[in-house]
Amino acid sequence: MSNMNSKIIDDVTTDIIDIKQGSDEFLIEEEFTKKMINSKFSNIPLRIKLGLDPTSPDIHIGHTIVFNKLRQLQNLGHNVIFLIGDFTSMIGDPSGRNSTRPSLTKEEIEKNANTYYEQASKLIDPSKTEIRYNSEWYKNLGASGIIELTSKYTIARILERDDFTKRFKNKxxxxxxxxxxxxxxxxxxxALKSDLEIGGTDQKFNLLVGRDLQKEFGQEPQCIITMPLLLGLDGIEKMSKSKNNYIGISELPDSMFGKIMSISDDLMWKYFDMLSSISSDEILKLKNQVLNGLNPKNAKIQLAHEIVCKFHSKILADRALENFENRFKYGILPNDISEIHVGKAPINIIKILKASGLTVSHTEANRNIEQGGVKIDGNKISDKSIILFKGEYIIQVGKRKIKKIILD
Structure with a gap:
């Protein structure tokens, strides 16, 4: 073996170690090593695929775990294909769901998809990214093509999928x-002749189907990297647009900062591990400081500041921190409170909370008042029968939700 060949193999071995870091599963590592070596020898970059369905206008911070891996592969010289699933969105991905996902209209999908490229450009190098839409091939495939495609997979294989099995057993x-x-x-x-596909752990079945279909069509099967899923703000479900427990990467700095500050102390450490750029040694040092008396809130502020810096700027992160401290430490309200016209006065406070979106239901509104979590113009209320008349009111629910309510 020549020195040049030996160096290429050594370089690939090092690259594979780096690529594996932070991933949940790597399938099949030996195959991908061969692809990497062949790419080096031929000087032909690999085709790395990520697909997202535009089910809402926002890419959230949970997606950044996958995008960071794409950026790493771009830096190694490979081509990234960011696939926007404008056709698959009309079907709805059943991954990890115990009920059928609501269908979206073509207009909703187009509106959401229009924001995806701009947001993705914050996370990966747009000059090294190929943007594709899967309607490109499905609009030409037609009904007969889809029937032929479905003939290449059996119902038995599909029902091996864990979420389908659970739903079937539970009727x-x-x-x-x-x-x-x-x-x-x-x-x-x-369609994309993918060499490697990256996705969350909940996408493993779908990614394996892609690998199987490539074999059926005489292609070399793609390898797969699954990345761990970030829990949402509730600390229970994965971060998800459809579950509304997410932080969009384009959210305003104050909103982003406040949402990070709202997570539990336990969840904070998972966010540090999966989102922070500081080393594992620094995270461990911070944990030890908390164990020895440091207020966990101080660690959470560090995390919130870092995340706002990443998606906005240090200046805006500093301002978000100042606004947060003013609001919660000194009781000073921000200047950019959103306004909403609720309707004709007089209106009961319970109806106002629900109509303004400060609570999702009348039940939640009642509960928040009972627990002392509702303020009108800075004054905590306990009477659920309060009626508000024509005018403007600053109404706050909990620490983060605040709006200027206008009654006509």
Whole structure:
């Protein structure tokens, strides 16, 4: 073996170690090593794929775990394909769900998709990124093509999927369009001739279907990297746009900062591990400081400041910290409170809280008042029968939700 060949193999071995870091599962490492070596020898970059369905206008910070891996592969010289699933969004990914996902209209999908490229450009190098939409090939495939495609996979294989199995056993409905979703998504890898696909751990089944379909179409099967899922703000479910427990990467600095400050102390450390740029040694040092008396809030402020810096700037992160401290430490309200016209006065406070979106239901409104979590113009209230008349009111629920309510 020549010295040059030996160096290439050594470089690839080092790159593979770096690529594996932070991932949950790497399938199949030996195959990907061969792809990397061949890429080095031929000087042809690999095709790295990530697909997202635009089910809302926001890319959230949970996605950044995957995007950071894409950026790492871009830095190694490989081509990244960011696939926007404008066709698959109309079906709805059943991954990790115990009920059928609501369908979106074409107009909703187009509106959401329009924001994705701009947001993704904050996370990966747009000059080294190929943006594709899977409607490109599905609009030409037609009904006969889709029937032929579904003939390449069996119902038995589809029902091996864990979330389908659970729903079937619990006699929960599974729609036919959900059953074909993994096949439709898998065909994207065929259309794009993907060498490697990256996704969250909940996407493993779909990614494996892509690998199987590539074999059916005579292609070299893609390798797969699954990345761990970030828990949402509730600390229970994965961060998800559909569950509304997420932080969008384009959210205003104050909102982003406040949401990070709202997470539990236990969840904070998971966010440090998965989102922070500081080393594991520094995180361990910070944990020890908390164990020895440092207020966990101080550590959370450090995390919130870092995340706002990452998606905005240090100046805006400093301002968000100042606004946070003014609001919660000194009782000073921010200048940019959103306004909402609720309707004609007089109106009961319970109805106002629900109509303004400060609470999701009348029940939640009642509970917040009972627990002392509602303020009107800075004054805590306990009477659920309060009626407000024509005018403007600053109403606050908990520490983060605050709006100027206008009654006509």
């Amino acid at each position: 929960l409905p599974i729609s036919l369009h959900e059953l074909i979703y993994p096949i439709i998504q898998g065909y994207d890898s065929v």
